[in-house]
Amino acid sequence: MSTAIAFEDVSKTFEVGGRSFQALKNVSLRVEQGDIFGIVGYSGAGKSTLLRTVNALERPTGGRVVVDGREISGLSKHDLFRARQRIGMVFQQFNLLQSRNVYKNIAYPLRLAGFTKGQALDRVEELLDFVGLADKALEYPSRLSGGQKQRVGIARALANRPDLLISDEATSALDPQTTGEVLELLKRVNREYGVTILLVTHEMEVIRSITNKVAVMQNGEVVEHGSVYDIFSNPQDATTRRFVTSVLHHLPGPETIAEIRAVHVGRLVQLHVENRQSNDPFLSRVAREHGVDINVVYGGVSELQSRLFGSLTIELLGEDAAIDSAIADLRASTPVTEFARA
Numbered sequence: 001m002s003t004a005i006a007f008e009d010v011s012k013t014f015e016v017g018g019r020s021f022q023a024l025k026n027v028s029l030r031v032e033q034g035d036i037f038g039i040v041g042y043s044g045a046g047k048s049t050l051l052r053t054v055n056a057l058e059r060p061t062g063g064r065v066v067v068d069g070r071e072i073s074g075l076s077k078h079d080l081f082r083a084r085q086r087i088g089m090v091f092q093q094f095n096l097l098q099s100r101n102v103y104k105n106i107a108y109p110l111r112l113a114g115f116t117k118g119q120a121l122d123r124v125e126e127l128l129d130f131v132g133l134a135d136k137a138l139e140y141p142s143r144l145s146g147g148q149k150q151r152v153g154i155a156r157a158l159a160n161r162p163d164l165l166i167s168d169e170a171t172s173a174l175d176p177q178t179t180g181e182v183l184e185l186l187k188r189v190n191r192e193y194g195v196t197i198l199l200v201t202h203e204m205e206v207i208r209s210i211t212n213k214v215a216v217m218q219n220g221e222v223v224e225h226g227s228v229y230d231i232f233s234n235p236q237d238a239t240t241r242r243f244v245t246s247v248l249h250h251l252p253g254p255e256t257i258a259e260i261r262a263v264h265v266g267r268l269v270q271l272h273v274e275n276r277q278s279n280d281p282f283l284s285r286v287a288r289e290h291g292v293d294i295n296v297v298y299g300g301v302s303e304l305q306s307r308l309f310g311s312l313t314i315e316l317l318g319e320d321a322a323i324d325s326a327i328a329d330l331r332a333s334t335p336v337t338e339f340a341r342a
Contacts (some may be wrong), residue, residue: 003029004068004196005166011062012049025048026063031198033163036190038228039200039242047200050217054166054198055087056080068163080107085113086195087253088195090170094149095289096141102128103137103305104153109159127155131185146176149241149309154185158193165189167199171206174213183210204243208232208304216240231304233274233309234335249309252298257339260297264314267323272335273301273310277299282333290326292318 012024020166023046031037041047052058053065059073066072067083075083096105103124110120127132133150141149150170159167171179187210189195201207207214207228215225216239223237232248235241245251251270252260260268287294294314301310316323330336 002033003030003034005029005198006051006066007053007063008066009063010050010053010060010065012046012053012058013061023220024053024060026219027220027222029215029222029225031196033196034190034194035199035213036186036199036211038211038214039198039217040202040204040207040214041200041239042202044219045217045218046220046292048168049220051166051168051198051200054164055084055089059213085160086163088128088162088165090150090153090157090165091173092168094141094153096149096152096156096172098134098141101138101140102133102157105141106107106156106159109156114162123159127158130158130188131155132233145178146174147181150174150178150182153187154182154189158189158195161193161202163196165195165197166227167197169201170199171201171203179206180209186210192252204247204321207243208247212300212305216243229304229309231309232304235271248300248302248310250300250302252313256298260313260315264295264315266293266295266316266317267341268297268313268328268339269330270299270337270338270339271312271314273299274308274334275311282330286326286329290318290329291323292316292322292326294326 007027007029010027011022014021014023015291017057027050033274037045039050049058053060054067054072056072064071072083089249096310097108106124107120110123128137133148133151136144136148155195171182175180183206186197190197211228213226214231215227216237217223218239224231224240232244233246241251245253283294292317297313299310299312301308316326327336327338
């Protein structure tokens with residue numbers, strides 16, 4: 001599979017009020033063709049700045065952004081204009097032209113690209129049907145719901161048949177039900193048109209619902225990246241763990257651990273749970289063979305991309321030597337993390 005976007009040691013520094021602010025710090029990532037790749041982070045993490053380097057709305061002060069094999073910021077004005085026609089963009093606040101109806105909003109980039117009226121009409125009709133707004137062609141944005149406006153925004157972004165679609169917090173202004181509908185539409189764009197999608201969001205549920213790969217950003221750096229399953233099932237960085245626990249509640253935070261310790265006096269360990277090929281009832285077996293009691297005190301199991309994952313926090317009661325041998329045995333079956341004693 002070929003690379004659609006390569007971020008190579010990308011840095012970006014802004015000068016604000018005579019002071020320097022480094023928004024991006026040596027970011028390196030690869031987005032493969034056909035990916036739905038998510039970038040997640042809290043406000044100020046640098047994710048939107050990174051996204052805007054893809055179409056050279058922001059130019060790196062260090063490193064390179066390579067799109068479809070060409071360094072985007074090194075293109076001439078003419079070549080950059082042509083390259084941007086292959087990159088669609090969907091915005092948080094829709095950015096529709098209020099004085100133009102739905103048809104003219106979608107047709108606008110086609111006019112700039114030199115399409116004839118007949119060609120534009122055919123393409124707009126195709127896109128309106130695709131996004132489910134065939135009956136709204138003559139409506140103005142002020143008469144549309146938020147979800148309908150975003151569908152128009154997606155149709156406009158697809159007008160020039162782009163290879164790449166970039167989405168900047170496209171669902172942040174929408175209610176949960178409408179968010180789900182828009183995400184399903186983006187999945188169709190990826191599946192039926194073969195468009196690579198790069199999106200930024202601060203909503204981990206969006207990442208869980210639509211992406212196959214994700215990068216987590218904090219303070220201008222990528223702190224963790226990988227497949228969505230790996231990131232959700234076994235987050236390594238503290239920032240990633242905060243995002244994952246915000247939607248899954250499998251991993252106890254410090255306050256929850258303190259509450260558990262107030263009630264349970266045994267040693268606490270966390271077990272990583274995933275699809276298992278074995279029928280070994282290892283918890284009951286370990287308890288029996290090592291003479292310890294095991295009590296599940298926190299956790300859960302979820303499904304993602306047709307695979308199970310989760311974590312269980314368990315309390316082990318018994319002699320220290322027996323618990324040590326039990327933990328060693330558990331590690332033969334699943335990753336284990338022991339919490340520090342109170």
